[in-house]
Amino acid sequence: MKTEILATGDEILTGAVIDSNSAYIAQKMEEAGLEVVRHGCAGDNIEAVAAILKEISARADLAIITGGLGPTSDDITAEAAAKSAGVELVFERKAMSCIENFLKTQKREVIASNKKQAMVPEGAECLFNAVGTAPGFVLKIGVCLFFFIPGVPSEMRWMLANGVLPWINKLQKEKNFSLVKTISTFGLAEAAVDKRLVGLTEEFPGIRLGLRAKFPVIYVKLYVRDKDENRANILLEKASKSVSNKIGKFAFSTDGESMETVAGSLLRRKKATIAIAESCTGGLISHLLTDVPGSSDYFLFSGVTYSNKAKSKVLGVSEATLKKYGAVHEETAKEMADGARRVAGATYGISTTGIAGPGGGTREKPVGTVCIGIAAPDFVEGYRFNFQFNERSRNKKIFAITALDLLRQKLKHAGEISEIY
Amino acid sequence: MKTEILATGDEILTGAVIDSNSAYIAQKMEEAGLEVVRHGCAGDNIEAVAAILKEISARADLAIITGGLGPTSDDITAEAAAKSAGVELVFERKAMSCIENFLKTQKREVIASNKKQAMVPEGAECLFNAVGTAPGFVLKIGVCLFFFIPGVPSEMRWMLANGVLPWINKLQKEKNFSLVKTISTFGLAEAAVDKRLVGLTEEFPGIRLGLRAKFPVIYVKLYVRDKDENRANILLEKASKSVSNKIGKFAFSTDGESMETVAGSLLRRKKATIAIAESCTGGLISHLLTDVPGSSDYFLFSGVTYSNKAKSKVLGVSEATLKKYGAVHEETAKEMADGARRVAGATYGISTTGIAGPGGGTREKPVGTVCIGIAAPDFVEGYRFNFQFNERSRNKKIFAITALDLLRQKLKHAGEISEIY
Numbered sequence: 001m002k003t004e005i006l007a008t009g010d011e012i013l014t015g016a017v018i019d020s021n022s023a024y025i026a027q028k029m030e031e032a033g034l035e036v037v038r039h040g041c042a043g044d045n046i047e048a049v050a051a052i053l054k055e056i057s058a059r060a061d062l063a064i065i066t067g068g069l070g071p072t073s074d075d076i077t078a079e080a081a082a083k084s085a086g087v088e089l090v091f092e093r094k095a096m097s098c099i100e101n102f103l104k105t106q107k108r109e110v111i112a113s114n115k116k117q118a119m120v121p122e123g124a125e126c127l128f129n130a131v132g133t134a135p136g137f138v139l140k141i142g143v144c145l146f147f148f149i150p151g152v153p154s155e156m157r158w159m160l161a162n163g164v165l166p167w168i169n170k171l172q173k174e175k176n177f178s179l180v181k182t183i184s185t186f187g188l189a190e191a192a193v194d195k196r197l198v199g200l201t202e203e204f205p206g207i208r209l210g211l212r213a214k215f216p217v218i219y220v221k222l223y224v225r226d227k228d229e230n231r232a233n234i235l236l237e238k239a240s241k242s243v244s245n246k247i248g249k250f251a252f253s254t255d256g257e258s259m260e261t262v263a264g265s266l267l268r269r270k271k272a273t274i275a276i277a278e279s280c281t282g283g284l285i286s287h288l289l290t291d292v293p294g295s296s297d298y299f300l301f302s303g304v305t306y307s308n309k310a311k312s313k314v315l316g317v318s319e320a321t322l323k324k325y326g327a328v329h330e331e332t333a334k335e336m337a338d339g340a341r342r343v344a345g346a347t348y349g350i351s352t353t354g355i356a357g358p359g360g361g362t363r364e365k366p367v368g369t370v371c372i373g374i375a376a377p378d379f380v381e382g383y384r385f386n387f388q389f390n391e392r393s394r395n396k397k398i399f400a401i402t403a404l405d406l407l408r409q410k411l412k413h414a415g416e417i418s419e420i421y
Numbered sequence: 422m423k424t425e426i427l428a429t430g431d432e433i434l435t436g437a438v439i440d441s442n443s444a445y446i447a448q449k450m451e452e453a454g455l456e457v458v459r460h461g462c463a464g465d466n467i468e469a470v471a472a473i474l475k476e477i478s479a480r481a482d483l484a485i486i487t488g489g490l491g492p493t494s495d496d497i498t499a500e501a502a503a504k505s506a507g508v509e510l511v512f513e514r515k516a517m518s519c520i521e522n523f524l525k526t527q528k529r530e531v532i533a534s535n536k537k538q539a540m541v542p543e544g545a546e547c548l549f550n551a552v553g554t555a556p557g558f559v560l561k562i563g564v565c566l567f568f569f570i571p572g573v574p575s576e577m578r579w580m581l582a583n584g585v586l587p588w589i590n591k592l593q594k595e596k597n598f599s600l601v602k603t604i605s606t607f608g609l610a611e612a613a614v615d616k617r618l619v620g621l622t623e624e625f626p627g628i629r630l631g632l633r634a635k636f637p638v639i640y641v642k643l644y645v646r647d648k649d650e651n652r653a654n655i656l657l658e659k660a661s662k663s664v665s666n667k668i669g670k671f672a673f674s675t676d677g678e679s680m681e682t683v684a685g686s687l688l689r690r691k692k693a694t695i696a697i698a699e700s701c702t703g704g705l706i707s708h709l710l711t712d713v714p715g716s717s718d719y720f721l722f723s724g725v726t727y728s729n730k731a732k733s734k735v736l737g738v739s740e741a742t743l744k745k746y747g748a749v750h751e752e753t754a755k756e757m758a759d760g761a762r763r764v765a766g767a768t769y770g771i772s773t774t775g776i777a778g779p780g781g782g783t784r785e786k787p788v789g790t791v792c793i794g795i796a797a798p799d800f801v802e803g804y805r806f807n808f809q810f811n812e813r814s815r816n817k818k819i820f821a822i823t824a825l826d827l828l829r830q831k832l833k834h835a836g837e838i839s840e841i842y
Contacts, residue, residue, distance in 0.1 A: 013457055015447030016633035016640075018439060022462075026436030036434055037469065039462035041443075048458065154812075212437035276725075282711025283704035286725040290703025293779055293813055295727075301735065302725035304697075304707040310722035310765050314735060344731050358714055392714055 001061040001171075003034040006042065006052060008067040008077055009151055013043040021066050021156050028160055030210075032168050033178035033225045034062060044068060049080035057084065057142030064164065067151025069134035071113035077148055078137070082121035085141045089119040094126045095135040102133055124148075127163035131155050136163060145171075176225040179232050181240045182256030183220040185247050186405055193218050196246045204239040216398045219256060220247070252408060259404045260288040266411040267298040267348075274407070275344035276302035277315050277336035277351035279327065280370060284400040285352065301344035305336070315339030328353050330371050330382030337373030338380050348410070349375035350403050356395040370399045374406050422482040422592075424455040427463065427473060429488040429498055430572055434464040442487050442577050449581060453589050454599030454646045455483060465489060470501035478505065478563030485585065488572030490555035492534035498569055499558070503542035506562045510540040515547045516556040523554055545569075548584035552576050557584060566592075597646040600653050602661050603677030604641040606668050607826050614639050617667045625660040637819045640677060641668070673829060680825045681709040687832040688719040688769075695828070696765035697723035698736050698757035698772035700748065701791060705821040706773065722765035726757070736760030749774050751792050751803030758794030759801050769831070770796035771824050777816040791820045795827050 005025050011017040022039045029036050037060065042048045049068070056063050068077030082089045096118035103110055120126065120137045127136030127147070132155040139146050147167070149159045172178070185193055190213050197220065201209055208223040222239050226232035244251045253262050267274055276285050286302035289295050303314045308327055311317040317335040325331045333351045341349025354370030361367035368387040373380065383406065387398050426446050432438040443460045450457050458481065463469045470489070477484050489498030503510050517539035524531055541547065541558045548557030548568070553576040560567050568588070570580045593599070606614055611634050618641065622630055629644040643660050647653035665672045674683050688695055697706050707723035710716050724735045729748055732738040737760040738753060746752045754772045762770025775791030782788035789808040794801065804827065808819050 011633065012444070013447060013460065014451050014631065014633075015444035015449075015457075016631065016642075017635075018441045018444040019460075020439045023433070023436035023439040026434060028436075030435050036436075037464070038473070039434065039440075039460075041460035043458070052459070210435065210437065212432070275731075278704075278707075282716075282720075283699075283707025283723055283725065286699075286704025287708045287817075290725070290727070291814060291817070295703075296781075299703075300728045301731035302704055302723075303735065304704065304711070304723035304725065306711070306717050307721045307765065310696075314722065314724065314764055343735055344728065360717075393712060396708075396712070 001034050002059070003029050003036045004056050004060040004063045005029070005036065005039045006056065006063065006065045007039070007151065008042055008044065008049055008065065010043045010074070012041050012067075021151060021153060024153075024157065025064050025066070025160060028165065029064070031178060031180040031223065032165060033172065033176055033223075034168070044074040044076055046076045046080045046083060049077060050083040053081060053084035053141060053146070057144045057146075060144045062168070063144050063146045064160075065146060065148045066156055069117065069136065069148065069150050071111075071117050071133065075116075078120055081124070081137075081139055081141070081146065081148060085121055085123070085139060087122040090122045091115075092118050092120045092124070092126055092135075092137075095120055095137070098126065098128050098135045099133050102129065102131075127159055129155060129159055130162070131158045138167065176227055177229040177232050178223070178225045179229075179236050180224075181222045181236050181254065183222075183240060183243050183247065183251050184253040184256055184258070184262075185218045185220060185250045186216060186252060186259060186401060187250040188218065188247070190218050193220065193247065193250075197243065200239065200242060200246070203242065204235060206235055207239045215394060216401050217259065220251075249409065252405070258288075259401050259408065261292055263404045263408045263411070264289060264292045264295055264298060266408060268294075270347075270411060272347035272411070273298050273300050273344075275300050275340040275346035275349045277311075277340035277349065277373070278302055278304045279306060279311070279336070279351075279353040280356045281352045281396050281400045281403070282306070282356075284396050285350070285403055288400060288404070300346045301340065303340055303343070311336060315343065328355060328365050328369060328371055330373070330384055333371040333373030334375070334380045334382040335373070337375040341375045347377065348407060349373070350407050351375075352399050352403050354395075354399055356392045356399070357390065358392060368395055370395075370402070372399075372403050372406055374410060376410065422455050423480070424450050424457045425477050425481040425484045426450070426457065426460045427477065427484065427486045428460070428572070429463055429465065429470055429486065431464045431495070433462050433488075442572065442574060445574075445578065446485050446487070446581065449586065450485070451644070452599060452601040453586060454593065454597055454644075455589070465495040465497055467497045467501045467504060470498060471504040474502060474505035474562060474567070478565045478567075481565045483589070484565050484567045485581075486567060486569045487577055490538065490557065490569065490571050492532075492538050492554065496537075499541055502545070502558075502560055502562070502567065502569060506542055506544070506560060508543040511543045512536075513539050513541045513545075513547055513556075513558075516541060516558070519547065519549050519556045520554050523550065523552075548580055550576060550580055551583070552579045559588065597648055598650040598653050599644070599646045600650075600657050601645075602643045602657050602675065604643075604661060604664050604668065604672050605674040605677055605679070605683075606639045606641060606671045607637060607673055607680060607822060608671040609639065609668070611639050614641065614668065614671075618664065621660065621663065621667070624663065625656060627656055628660045636815060637822050638680065641672075670830065673826070679709075680822050680829065682713055684825045684829045684832070685710060685713045685716055685719060687829060689715075691768075691832060693768035693832070694719050694721050694765070696721050696761040696767035696770045698732075698761035698770065698794070699723055699725045700727060700732070700757070700773055701775040701777045702773045702817050702821045702824070703727070703777075705817050706771070706824055709821060709825070721767045722761065724761055724764070732757060736764065749776060749786050749790060749792055751794070751805055754792040754794030755796070755801045755803040756794070758796040762796045768798065769828060770794070771828050772796075773820050773824050775816075775820055777813045777820065778811065779813060789816055791816075791823070793820075793824045793827055795831060797831065
């Protein structure tokens with residue numbers, strides 16, 4: 001089914017807000033086996049939105065429209081849909097109940113403008129919203145089935161999962177099951193991942209392959225559609241195992257998890273704790289680790305020590321080491337990692353010290369150099385890497401993920417280290 | 422001039438990559454005084470892209486198309502443009518020189534596939550690219566002037582600034598100057614900012630107003646277009662002053678800067694240094710501050726102390742205080758801030774201790790509670806806030822920005838504190 005996605009809203013049209021909804025929806029549609037052929041965006045303008053809906057209605061089988069379902073005067077999507085379908089807006093009792101129920105859970109009163117949200121195009125079917133006031137609706141215009149859902153990302157995601165996707169699955173039920181599996185990889189460039197997977201789709205007919213980069217992690221996505229769900233699952237498992245083998249130790253999750261989630265899960269499973277000493281990553285490792293709910297079970301402490309004084313005083317790095325090797329050195333990194341570990345009484349310590357740029361590089365230690373230390377009850381090791389990204393925020397990211405990856409490999413393999421940097 | 426933006430590429434169409442280019446371009450076009458009426462996105466498919474270009478050519482005055490100018494076989498934009506314009510692709514000597522020059526600076530050889538990048542639609546004018554191999558081009562199709570530029574964000578930004586915008590300015594030169602000014606605000610909800618600015622556009626005819634939210638900061642944008650640049654500047658300055666007065670202390674920059682940039686600049690200007698003690702923000706404050714190039718001039722240390730043990734051992738928080746008040750309390754926050762300051766030998770110390778959720782909330786201290794400490798040579802103060810966002814990542818963000826805002830206000834006003842929380 002040819003599918004289009006349309007985001008509405010002046011804040012997106014003017015570029016004030018980056019439209020991340022459409023990418024999210026496109027992924028979900030792709031996973032559901034639909035063919036996304038276009039995205040679009042229009043402002044809060046009845047004529048403009050109605051015109052685009054009309055175009056889509058003649059072209060696509062299915063469309064997801066986000067935004068413009070709120071209570072204020074610039075929320076015009078329902079009116080534009082009615083105009084495009086050539087029908088009137090009507091008061092929908094079911095939509096009003098949905099709004100009343102939600103406001104009740106929030107201990108809020110129904111106000112006049114909420115009633116506007118219960119006005120939907122004649123013939124539309126209401127989509128329930130448990131997480132906000134804006135109900136969605138489904139309406140056939142021309143040859144195309146339109147799903148109108150809120151633009152607030154949390155409401156959009158909820159309604160997509162609970163309203164739109166079940167509907168689409170029902171439409172497709174007689175046809176095919178669509179399954180997807182994601183393998184997270186780190187340490188190989190996208191082209192290198194691609195090269196390792198040459199021949200995969202020939203080896204496993206029925207599997208579709210996609211690479212998705214979210215710097216510095218590359219996600220390998222496997223899609224399968226089959227009338228027989230069991231057969232689809234078996235094929236997906238086989239292909240996923242083959243990908244894991246081909247990618248080797250650079251694959252760190254077969255569930256599409258992030259590096260910080262995987263490292264955290266390993267720490268929890270081993271009942272181990274972690275302390276961090278950060279210099280050039282400036283708190284990013286801690287920020288990533290503590291974004292995972294429940295991370296307080298294993299995350300004890302991070303010392304972000306930019307100054308040498310803080311390195312000595314807080315982490316106990318010896319002044320002799322700093323004098324002899326400088327701040328950016330494996331030996332310093334080792335003392336930082338071990339210091340953080342000891343200070344916090346943690347099982348493991350990891351550290352970063354390097355040059356994120358744009359300034360501070362030298363001939364010997366150019367921007368992109370990072371030394372990473374890792375300390376455990378039975379060893380302390382130091383590593384040095386040189387990355388060529390030449391951008392402060394990218395350097396911080398790849399330094400942080402590299403440190404977490406070293407920790408992950410230690411926790412998992414005890415010994416092997418990525419060779420690709 | 423009615424303007425459209427089109428992003429091409431399977432990675433955007435499938436949602437693997439979020440299209441941030443279009444938002445960036447839309448902002449620049451808006452600043453240049455153009456009226457952006459639509460964005461779109463299509464995959465790496467000649468027929469699909471050619472069809473959309475054809476539609477745009479009948480509808481818009483100007484269009485910016487990104488992506489698909491690379492050397493590989495799925496880079497099809499030039500071919501689609503030629504098809505849409507009804508012309509052939511021709512070898513463009515000027516484009517080839519541009520590619521050769523760039524590769525020379527990279528000490529790379531010209532390979533066969535680069536020659537493909539010098540093939541442009543007949544009648545197109547080449548746009549120079551100093552930061553990548555893909556030259557852009559300008560082509561009139563139908564009533565619309567199309568700018569084709571690369572999709573790699575750094576190349577897109579460079580060519581927009583150095584190729585597209587000068588061209589547009591020249592087109593508009595006889596008409597109007599377009600200026601924009603951004604005031605960054607924090608501490609008022611979007612609706613409250615909106616309310617304070619009621620009447621502004623009546624008071625300053627010729628000024629257009631826009632609010633842009635990037636949680637938790639709200640940006641107020643003022644646009645003006647005038648034949649007389651000097652007059653436009655004077656009007657903008659007056660309107661900007663009026664906005665600053667109306668927003669009061671909640672306005673923290675009249676140059677659209679981020680909170681961490683402003684706090685950092687104040688520290689630098691006062692030759693002061695900063696140390697941080699983070700609990701619930703988990704390293705985010707340090708991460709934000711150290712994302713600013715040159716932050717090592719004033720940022721000395723952050724201790725991310727999740728465990729009470731780390732709070733005591735690293736920051737010197739007294740066990741009696743932790744026992745009497747608990748980890749989330751103003752008194753604990755004060756000792757954390759002062760401890761970080763003393764440990765690092767910094768001028769100022771700030772701290773956060775709170776409950777980001779989803780777990781850990783109690784009746785007295787629900788999720789969204791944060792205590793913030795601020796320590797200076799002559800005072801130590803503690804504050805408590807309750808936020809209602811109920812989402813871990815949002816809580817971390819607003820806790821961090823609130824702490825930086827307190828620091829900023831101390832550095833700037835010495836005394837006044839935001840009352841709006």
